Amino acid sequence: RKEVEQDPGPFNVPEGATVAFNCTYSNSASQSFFWYRQDCRKEPKLLMSVYSSGNEDGRFTAQLNRASQYISLLIRDSKLSDSATYLCVVLDTGRRALTFGSGTRLQVQP
Amino acid sequence: DAGVIQSPRHEVTEMGQEVTLRCKPISGHNSLFWYRQTMMRGLELLIYFNNNVPIDDSGMPEDRFSAKMPNASFSTLKIQPSEPRDSAVYFCASGQEYEQYFGPGTRLTVT
Numbered sequence: 001r002k003e004v005e006q007d008p009g010p011f012n013v014p015e016g017a018t019v020a021f022n023c024t025y026s027n028s029a030s031q032s033f034f035w036y037r038q039d040c041r042k043e044p045k046l047l048m049s050v051y052s053s054g055n056e057d058g059r060f061t062a063q064l065n066r067a068s069q070y071i072s073l074l075i076r077d078s079k080l081s082d083s084a085t086y087l088c089v090v091l092d093t094g095r096r097a098l099t100f101g102s103g104t105r106l107q108v109q110p
Numbered sequence: 111d112a113g114v115i116q117s118p119r120h121e122v123t124e125m126g127q128e129v130t131l132r133c134k135p136i137s138g139h140n141s142l143f144w145y146r147q148t149m150m151r152g153l154e155l156l157i158y159f160n161n162n163v164p165i166d167d168s169g170m171p172e173d174r175f176s177a178k179m180p181n182a183s184f185s186t187l188k189i190q191p192s193e194p195r196d197s198a199v200y201f202c203a204s205g206q207e208y209e210q211y212f213g214p215g216t217r218l219t220v221t
Contacts, residue, residue, distance in 0.1 A: 032208060034208075043215055044201075098155065
């Protein structure tokens with residue numbers, strides 16, 4: 001079983017739609033979680049951290065469910081520029097290093 | 111700030127040749143990470159350094175791979191000899207484990 005699992009997509013949505021991605025992680029001891037964004041043929045960039053209480057950054061909302069070991073990312077009012085791959089990331093507390101999911105591809109269409 | 115700098119951006123080489131990838135981290139960052147990304151395996155951590163010291167190299171696939179960080183502003187990842195299955199995008203990142211800034215990557219093709 002992969003340490004971090006994501007639906008690869010692609011998710012094809014119209015502009016203005018709300019879209020949600022989920023991710024599950026296998027290590028119940030994990031403490032820190034993130035979403036990174038990667039545009040085609042570019043490097044990953046930190047989108048937002050995920051806090052236990054849930055957190056929001058503009059149109060983006062991240063939530064964590066420790067009991068079920070899953071993390072979600074909600075994008076409201078999606079824009080064409082949101083088209084990218086979204087990587088779910090978990091901090092491996094043993095290695096003190098990030099473990100990346102394979103990513104979920106989002107394509108926002110006009 | 112110029113961000114993390116990697117060179118070369120593209121490398122095409124023949125099987126059996128030595129390949130050296132270079133990275134200059136963001137000034138002031140204490141940690142440096144080398145990743146490899148392929149379609150099949152996604153983004154994998156190869157090795158990371160803290161204060162120029164290798165901390166975890168458990169992701170290095172085999173002895174053909176080696177990495178060094180002789181000072182705080184420079185690191186290399188070397189593959190010798192290279193094989194076609196090493197073809198991938200190699201990213202260098204600097205920062206802390208909680209927030210990493212990635213370089214633009216080196217796209218390596220081994221024929």
